[in-house]
Amino acid sequence: MSATHATESVNPGGATIRAPSAGEDSIPDGGRAPDRRSVTTPDLITVRNLKMHFPVTEGALIPRVVAHVKAVDGISFTIRKGETLGLVGESGCGKTTTGRCILRLEHATGGEIVFDGKNLIELDRKAMNALRQKIQVIFQDPYSSLNPRMKIGEIIAEPMKVHGTEPNKAARDARVTELLGLCGLDPRFADRYPHEMSGGQRQRVGIARALSVRPEFIICDEAISALDVSIQAQIINLLEDLRDEFNLTYLFIAHDLSVVRHLCHRVAVMYLGKIVELADCDELYNNPLHPYTQALLAAVPVPDPEVERQRAHQIVKGEVPSPINPPSGCVFHPRCRLAVGDCARTIPEFRELRPGHWVACSVVQSLREKSGAS
Amino acid sequence: MTKLLEIENLQTHFFTSAGVVKAVDGISYDVNEGETIAIVGESGCGKSVSALSILRLVASPPGRVVGGSIHFKGRDLLQLNDEDIRHVRGRDIAMVFQEPMTSLNPVLTVGRQLTETLQQHLGMTREQADARAIELLGLVGIAEPERRLKQYPHHFSGGMRQRVMIAMALCCEPKLIIADEPTTALDVTIQAQILELMKDLTRRLGVALIVITHNLGIVARYADRVNVMYAGKIIESGTAHDIYHDPQHPYTLALLKSVPRMDRPRQARLDPVQGQPPDLTRLDNGCAFRPRCGFAVARCAREAPPLVRAGAGGHLAACWETETVAGSLQRAS
Numbered sequence: 001m002s003a004t005h006a007t008e009s010v011n012p013g014g015a016t017i018r019a020p021s022a023g024e025d026s027i028p029d030g031g032r033a034p035d036r037r038s039v040t041t042p043d044l045i046t047v048r049n050l051k052m053h054f055p056v057t058e059g060a061l062i063p064r065v066v067a068h069v070k071a072v073d074g075i076s077f078t079i080r081k082g083e084t085l086g087l088v089g090e091s092g093c094g095k096t097t098t099g100r101c102i103l104r105l106e107h108a109t110g111g112e113i114v115f116d117g118k119n120l121i122e123l124d125r126k127a128m129n130a131l132r133q134k135i136q137v138i139f140q141d142p143y144s145s146l147n148p149r150m151k152i153g154e155i156i157a158e159p160m161k162v163h164g165t166e167p168n169k170a171a172r173d174a175r176v177t178e179l180l181g182l183c184g185l186d187p188r189f190a191d192r193y194p195h196e197m198s199g200g201q202r203q204r205v206g207i208a209r210a211l212s213v214r215p216e217f218i219i220c221d222e223a224i225s226a227l228d229v230s231i232q233a234q235i236i237n238l239l240e241d242l243r244d245e246f247n248l249t250y251l252f253i254a255h256d257l258s259v260v261r262h263l264c265h266r267v268a269v270m271y272l273g274k275i276v277e278l279a280d281c282d283e284l285y286n287n288p289l290h291p292y293t294q295a296l297l298a299a300v301p302v303p304d305p306e307v308e309r310q311r312a313h314q315i316v317k318g319e320v321p322s323p324i325n326p327p328s329g330c331v332f333h334p335r336c337r338l339a340v341g342d343c344a345r346t347i348p349e350f351r352e353l354r355p356g357h358w359v360a361c362s363v364v365q366s367l368r369e370k371s372g373a374s
Numbered sequence: 375m376t377k378l379l380e381i382e383n384l385q386t387h388f389f390t391s392a393g394v395v396k397a398v399d400g401i402s403y404d405v406n407e408g409e410t411i412a413i414v415g416e417s418g419c420g421k422s423v424s425a426l427s428i429l430r431l432v433a434s435p436p437g438r439v440v441g442g443s444i445h446f447k448g449r450d451l452l453q454l455n456d457e458d459i460r461h462v463r464g465r466d467i468a469m470v471f472q473e474p475m476t477s478l479n480p481v482l483t484v485g486r487q488l489t490e491t492l493q494q495h496l497g498m499t500r501e502q503a504d505a506r507a508i509e510l511l512g513l514v515g516i517a518e519p520e521r522r523l524k525q526y527p528h529h530f531s532g533g534m535r536q537r538v539m540i541a542m543a544l545c546c547e548p549k550l551i552i553a554d555e556p557t558t559a560l561d562v563t564i565q566a567q568i569l570e571l572m573k574d575l576t577r578r579l580g581v582a583l584i585v586i587t588h589n590l591g592i593v594a595r596y597a598d599r600v601n602v603m604y605a606g607k608i609i610e611s612g613t614a615h616d617i618y619h620d621p622q623h624p625y626t627l628a629l630l631k632s633v634p635r636m637d638r639p640r641q642a643r644l645d646p647v648q649g650q651p652p653d654l655t656r657l658d659n660g661c662a663f664r665p666r667c668g669f670a671v672a673r674c675a676r677e678a679p680p681l682v683r684a685g686a687g688g689h690l691a692a693c694w695e696t697e698t699v700a701g702s703l704q705r706a707s
Contacts (some may be wrong), residue, residue, distance in 0.1 A: 086421030090561035198650050229588055230418040232634035240643070255562065262634035262644065285636065299566040301591030302631060302637045305614040308595040315570055317561045319531050 030261035044115070044217060044249050045102070049074050052097050056324060069098040069323050073273035074111070076254035076350075081216075084250040086245065086264035086281070088257060088296070092320055093270040095253045099219045099226050102251070103137055104128055115217070131342060133163045136210035147195040152205055153190030156180070159213045170225035181209040184238060196268040197238065200231035217249045224259065257300050266356075271295045272323055272331040275350065281356040289359045292316075292339045330361070338363045378549055378582050379405040379428070386420075386427045389435065397423040399606035400442070402681075405550065410576060410583040412597035414457035416651055420498075420606040421586045425552045428584075429463050434467035447549070465495040472555035474535035475523045479525040481632050484511075484538050485523035491545045493505035510541040515571060515582045533564035540572065557592070569596060590633060594618055599688075602626050605662035608681055612689035622684040622691035624699055639697065662692070669695040669702075 033207040052072040059062035072094040081083045087095045101108045104120060113120040115131065123131065136159075146155055156176045160166040166175055179188045185203040203223065210218055220239065224232045235338055236259060242248060254260050260267055261281060268278040269292065277290040288294045295316035302308055318335045321327055329335050333343035339365060348362040359365065388397040397420045405411050426432045427439050444451045446466065451459060463469075468472065471477040479487060487693055488510060489503035498506065504523070511519035514537040527535055534555065543551050553572065557565035562689040576583045587593060588632045593600055594615065600617045602610040602625065621627040628647040634640075649666040660675040663666070667674070673694050684691035685700070693699065 058627045090563060200650065228651070229590070230416055230629060230632055230647035230651070232649075233634075233644040236634075237644055237646060257562070258636045259633045262640060277502060281610070282640070295563060300634060300636060301566075301589070301595045303590035303594050303633060304618050304635075304637065305594045306619070307637050308591075315566050319533055319564060320561070 043078045044081040046078045046114040048076050049111040069275045075275045082247050084264045086260035086267040087253045089270035094273040095270050099221050116171050132212045134216045136215040138206050138210050138220045138223040150187045163213050165213050183208040219251045222251045276360045289364050290361050291336050292332050295345045378407045379406050380445040382443045385440045387440050388437045395654045396606050401608045408580045410598050412593040413586045415603035419603040423601050465546040467550045467679045468548040470539050470543050470553040470556050497544045514541045552584045554586045610691045617691040622696045623693045624669045625663045
């Protein structure tokens, strides 16, 4: 998906769609198709050709770089205001690193992240800190992401102190009470410590903390994965209610595909540092085009023995290769059921094969072109 | 079908400074030869402790099996002395743990960890054990077993380590394998591989399997019978079909309704189980699910319902209001 192979893209009808010129990346923005859940507001955040390569060093005294882990290797996407984009993939595919780059918890190696007209990667410390008020995060583990020595009220009030949004203590306390109520917690929890609460309650505190400075954009990094099944649905409903009430935009990073389907407008599937498919939620789940997405969807067991008996169990072979020395060509080719000889040599382009549906697979692309031509 | 394992009124309690935690509070179930049984529940419901109790692996103190019996091929495992139970572990009943990262010894080669069991339990020589270990690694789908045998656990990925764990469990051709959340730490494509492997091997070798999990999807795909646990008790038990298509207990029903499903149209809103799981040190005489239950009546606070026949065949449920639950299902459909 890098600038080098941005040539002409052809849709199944044979008509030429906008071909990005050299040096300019195609931004898969998709979702223009009429869909009851699609969002047509302006873009809030644009990620272009984002790269995060971590150096691998050898030698204790004078470390020298021997290789790079290409955790994120040239990904592009946009998220519109009020939209929820799901980012799915298996562990090590770079989905969390993508979120951390947007938060500037990692300093990206290349590309740009445009938020509010500013490129986050180039911002100085002061400007970035000011912008952090608008971008908040909810972490996976509600046990390690709350300071055990702080009271719940202090935890929720801290971002307001740091950003100076509520300089007055009484106003802060009032806001804490309001936030606890919003997140379904008793206001008396403000005087308690994290260890007195269950996992679900702690995650509600994490959400209240993220909301305290009235952000526009929240990155949910596996925000419900650590919770019990009966609690997950409570938190999903809460995230949905808050999105509607405050017109929030989410980047929802998760590996649970059924939860992502429930919550997201559009979904991007990552594999080994690259986005392999991006489409509207219903389109992606009803009509997955990339063989990896298909395998991923087939692997999710459905809680119904009758449905399970009738489903085709297509199981993908092998494991995710090391991102230090990823396979040549298409990174998925060693595990792919459709792979042909050329897949090991050519990096597939990321193309829009149906309106708003982007796929990086040369086999699927050529099949589509053939059927489109006949 | 012959009964392989019979658990009768098992009670495992933990004696902590905060009080007595009745982690397992009187559960009974059977496992037939070659059958796959699932135990489902949320964290803290006692599903792992109930399985660890079978092999007497509950740390003592603070835990102790305070009552009941566990008959395996006619012998009560709870009455065996330490030496005898050691012969059962690994040879008759093997275990696969959740964390493949922490349940292998990092300073021993994978081969040594496999051959140790073979030499210990079956009295094989080193050469015989090595040959058998290579065969086992091949059986669980590890390529180049001769080379892999000499490697350490850190050379293996999570999925590969879980395959090693399964090979270790199969070492002595046990009659029963207990798998405690065998795929929770794994990615979904690897999870599918491991589950398929376990299903294939248990069918082929005729091994019975107890799978402990919180994932309702896994249960639907792999289990013959399902026990649902809540607060230390089995609250519903039946075939996978019974549990998923004809749930009799409000908790099972609520749990099934709370998960988004990929095979159905997208719902506008999820229907979660209200409230929090109970504190096991503060249970009263009533039904533990009562505070979260939409069907609760006055009787639920007075006495805990026993696990009795509900619905067809061997379907059991512990609820006073099963008829109302079944009625609500019929109205909904």
